[in-house]
Amino acid sequence: MLLSEVRPRQPAVDQWVAVRRRITAVDQAFGDPWDEDNPLGFTEILAADERESCLAAALEKYDEHLLNAEFVPAALGGRLVGMDTAGAVLRPVFRRDARLGAIGGISSLLVASVVWAAGSEAQRRRTADALLGGGRLAIACHQLEHANIFFQEEFRAKPAGGGYVLSGRKPAINNLDRAELILAYASGPDGHSLFLLDRDRLPGPWMKRLGGAPAGWGGMGLGGLELLECPVPASSLVGGWGQGVAAGASAYPLMNATIAAMLIGLGDTALRATLRFAAGRARPGRSTPAQVRTAVNGAFTDLLIADCLTLTATRSLHLVPEQCDVLTAAAKYLVPKVLSESMHHLSTILGDGFHTTAGPAALVRKHLRDVDTVSFGHVGSAVCQTAIVPFLPMLARDRDNRTAQPDPALFRPGTAVPALDPDRLAQFGGGDRLWGYLSRAVDSGELGPAGTSDDLADEFAVRATAFAAELADVLETATDLGFDTGDPVDDPRAIPLSERYALLLAAASCLGVWREAAAAPADDPGAGFLADPAWLLLALDRLLRRLGRPVPPVPAAAVDRVHDELRRRADGARAFDLYAAELTG
Amino acid sequence: MSGTERAERKRGLPPVRMVGAPWGVWDVVSKDIRTTGVALAATTLGRWAEDRPVEPRVRTLLGRDLPRYTAMEDGVVRERFAASRVLLRCVVAAAIGVPPGGVDIGYHLSGRPYARGYDQVDISLSHTGDIILVGVTSRGRIGVDVEPAGRAAEVAELDRHICTPPELAAVNEGPAEERPARLLRIWMLKEAYSKALGQGLRFSFTEFGFAPAPPRGSRGAVRGDTVAAGPGAAVLCGRDGAPVDASAWRFHSLDLEGGMLAAVALQYLPTGSSEDIRGGTVVNRATARAIWGTRAG
Structure with missing residues (x-):
């Protein structure tokens, strides 16, 4: 559009202010993270991280405020007005701890996205009820050539007695024991199918719980599952028989854009922690050293770049849904990379602090690691490149x-x-x-x-x-x-x-x-x-x-x-x- | 056994493969990265001069680095640039099993090179005088440094700028004749680690240090000891000389042929790494078909 064609638009004061207020409200729910006496603050989060676990009290706070209602459509009783808002409102969670965001939010978002995009009315209802009741959701992914633990091995399905039976092993399912519903990919003679399973109804002689989490995934509630001829009802099938890959792919844009939008909270903390660290070392009356200015300006600009891309991607889900696949994949591909690059640059300011296990500098290191973990690194990139x-x-x-x-x-x-x-x-x-x-x-x-x-x-x-x-x-x-x-x-x-x-x-x-x-x-x-x-x-x-x-x-x-x-x-x-x-x- | 466990078990370094780019031992490089997650390859300007392809081929192999090459004046700097970028592309290509023309060397804003789009591997490049060293890994981050052993005296003069106080004390207490060599090793390890982090010389070398890795089976580095004058493994320490928790990292000092030394910093990330790192399988065909159907192609 030519600039001359741009007409002044009506101010959007109310909505803008409403989004801001919601972000602030979520942030306030967890209290000042820099306050050393805050049981949900960075001191406790880092201590939990040292134990490779997620801060239980923070997870309780997440549930208490029913933050997963942010991505449950209003028609199903949730607070979803737009995925752009949902992504931004969950940033205060990621600003504190990506593990909290992954266990509390992302794991459930992955499943909910598929159900919103491809589920039946009853499945949408069931999923919304689980989330609004404070429950979590888990996903058992299919197998990929470029795989991390989540994409190794897969279940198999075949029709039987009006329903289906599932067999096979999945070594890694996030939130396995905490989940109310599990969305499972299973391969079959006609391709992959998707099943929404009630966790409570799974146990039986056909089910075996597999061992604990491998190094690096601690605190994520990871578990493995082996099934042998496990019967599941016909009503659990999501999308058509053999249509699982297409059904899952139609949800990728929702996951990609929204996760990319949430990750910006990690970059916010890295920049804020670096500024606090630099301020602690600054000499009174001296201006900011050039090296520090370059790094923090770069990090700030990168956060704006990342947010412009995630804003456009999350809004494209609603405004141009039939054309949003590539844009949302581009956002999910690029945002973790841009954040990681500028966070590495920030590390130059931290010096020795980069190797400490406490204090603001340790946060940058934790967030740098987590941006890679929660975005799935190369495996996540490959999904977007596809x-x-x-x-x-x-x-x-x-x-x-x-x-x-x-x-x-x-x-x-x-x-x-x-x-x-x-x-x-x-x-x-x-x-x-x-x-x-x-x-x-x-x-x-x-x-x-x-x-x-x-x-x-x-x-x-x-x-x-x-x-x-x-x-x-x-x-x-x-x-x-x-x-x-x-x-x-x-x-x-x-x-x-x-x-x-x-x-x-x-x-x-x-x-x-x-x-x-x-x-x-x-x-x-x-x-x-x-x-x-x-x-x-x-x-x-x-x-x-x-x-x-x-x-x-x-x-x-x-x-x-x-x-x-x-x-x-x-x-x-x-x-x-x-x-x-x-x-x- | 999962890929992660395999990576945990096998943290040995493959040898540095001497190659004459671009006709090197690419099947060996490919096997190195498949079995150890790491490949190291080096060339010298002498070998490059002997094996240098015809000019149009060199230009093709430079890809998007061609404008920089064209803008340079004839001479050793230009030849080194050509040789290093061609080597880098060929090593990445061998590692992920695509033709060199499919590899695009991008640069982060810090100047650190990377294989654009192919983030299943991380790369590092170092050159000095006549030699060029390239490292590639599928496990995490990598940083490499190469220097002639003869640089020791020159580097040793910078002692206070490259050592933490405990490192300097340890070096000074050691045998006087080993002092320059130890300082050079310290310098190179720091170069390699900084390059792995993507910071080059902006990362202050007096803020972190190295100590010799404890012998197999023992726990914790010996405080107050300094890295050896010869090749070996090292551990990362803080400014105060105490080892820091950097369990994902491995640091190695190496000897190359012709009086050249190398240092390698390697990060082993347990998460996100894929056993399959081939370029040709990045795009999942079933998903691509589901999304694009017959429209693609």
Whole structure:
């Protein structure tokens, strides 16, 4: 869309403020994490982590506030207004402890996503009741070639006596003993099928509980299960017989986008802990050392990049569900990588503290480890690449797909979205139109503020040229995929290309968020800092450098503006994401 | 036995394979990473000069590093750049079983190279003078460093900038004739670890130290001891000289041919690592078919 076409929109004060309040309320429920006397604070969390366990009192608090109602649709009695909000509201949990987030939230979210996307009305009801009653859900995944423990081995199913029988071993199921319902993949003569099983009804002579958790997964409630001809009712089948992979895949966007959105809480704490550590070492009257400024500004910018991408991805679930597969996979692929990279950079400030087991520095190390664990590392990446790679040659072939413009509502945090629509989610497509959005902005000189009057106009122009070259090169390679291999999916160049594509979607998301903030009325809480092109410039700069297209450094004045906002948020205990909600500390 | 258990059991390092890029011992590199989770390969500019492919082939093998190569002036720096990037791509390609043209070497903002998109492996590159060393692992992070043994005297002059106070004390108490060699080993281990973390020299070397690894069967490092002048394993210590809890990490000092020394820092993450690291099986066909049906391809 040309800037001239952007009309001022009505302020979305109420919804924005409501989202902020919910984030703040969740944060307050757990108390100030930096307070050493807080039984749910970082001191206790780190001590539990040393024992490879999750803080039981924190888990109780999670249940007491029924936080899983955040992703139960309102029609089923939950508090879900949008997955964008659900992801942001759970950030205070991840800000404290990813283990808590994984046991309390992610494990249940994985199952609920599949049931919302592919389950029957009765299964949706059953799942919602379990979650609203404070119960947990567990998933027994299918087998993958690129597997961690969760994707090793799988159950087998066959029809029997009007229902089915399940056999086989699953060595690792998260939350196995705490779960009320288990969603199990099982292979069969007609492909994989999905079953929603009542945990209480499983025990019998056909079931054997397998050993404990391997190293590194402690406190996750991991367990293994062996079944031999275990009877399950016909009503437990989710989706059609043999349709399990498709049913599961239609839920990937929900899981991918929402988990990516939650992970931002980890990055928030890493940045906050580093700032506290640096403040403790600072000499009065001295300005922040350049090395510290570079690292914290970079980390802040990366959090904004990550949140622009997760905002766009989570909102695409509601706004363009039939086209959200690739965008949501890109978010889940890129966000853990961006967070991990900037957290490693923050570690330079921590020095010896990086190796301690207590204090703010230990938190950075824990969160750095957890961002990899809860995002499933390479195995998680491979799942996302499976969604992105086949789309690239399709995009290259389809000119209309590359020029179409997205719904700008994708880029507006805190504004209402339509309810999830399972039928539309099951249609699969990658035409989110972000490619066309970025490419039109680049071609029409609208990557940043319009006109030459803005002091940063030249900086955006230089970056527009670099993005144009990158778009052309990605398109050329995508067109060429399969030249040597026949099937484009077999072309090894498709894998690195999928990352470059994800980085371009991130750039488009940042551009969109800035544009919508800049076009908002001045009294809109979404305006303010997000309307300042300085952060967009820093974000685009970091994305270009990650794309291997470095340009001259960002002017100090723009960096200062972003740093000032970082200081304001640090001093005022506000979150480092798009919502900037008030936190307890 | 699970993959994790296998990785736990086998934490030995394979030998550094000397190769003449890009026609090296790729089947051996591939086997090294399959059996140990690690592969190490080195070349010298001499070998590279002998085996150097024709210019168009070199340009193809440089991939997206080509513009940097083209912008450089003829000479040893340019040749080293070409040799190191070609070696890196060939080693990654061998490790994940794809042609070198399928590998794209990306760079993190810290300058650390990585195999873009193929995050089942982590890579590290080091070169000095005539030699280039590449490390690749499927277990976690890796950092490598290579230096000529002859650099010891020069590095030893920086003693206070590269040692924690306990390290310096230990080195000074040791045999005087071993002092430069020990300091060089300390320096290299720190280089390797910093590169594994992705920080290069920004990570202050006086903030962490190394001590010799305790002999098999004994527990805990000997406090106040310093790493050996020769090859061997080391453990990570804090500024105060006490070993820190870094059980996922292994550190090795190695001797290479031609008076060259190497250091390797390796992280073994129990989670997330996959037994299958082939590039060709990343995309799960059944899921891709379910999502894209006949539209793809």
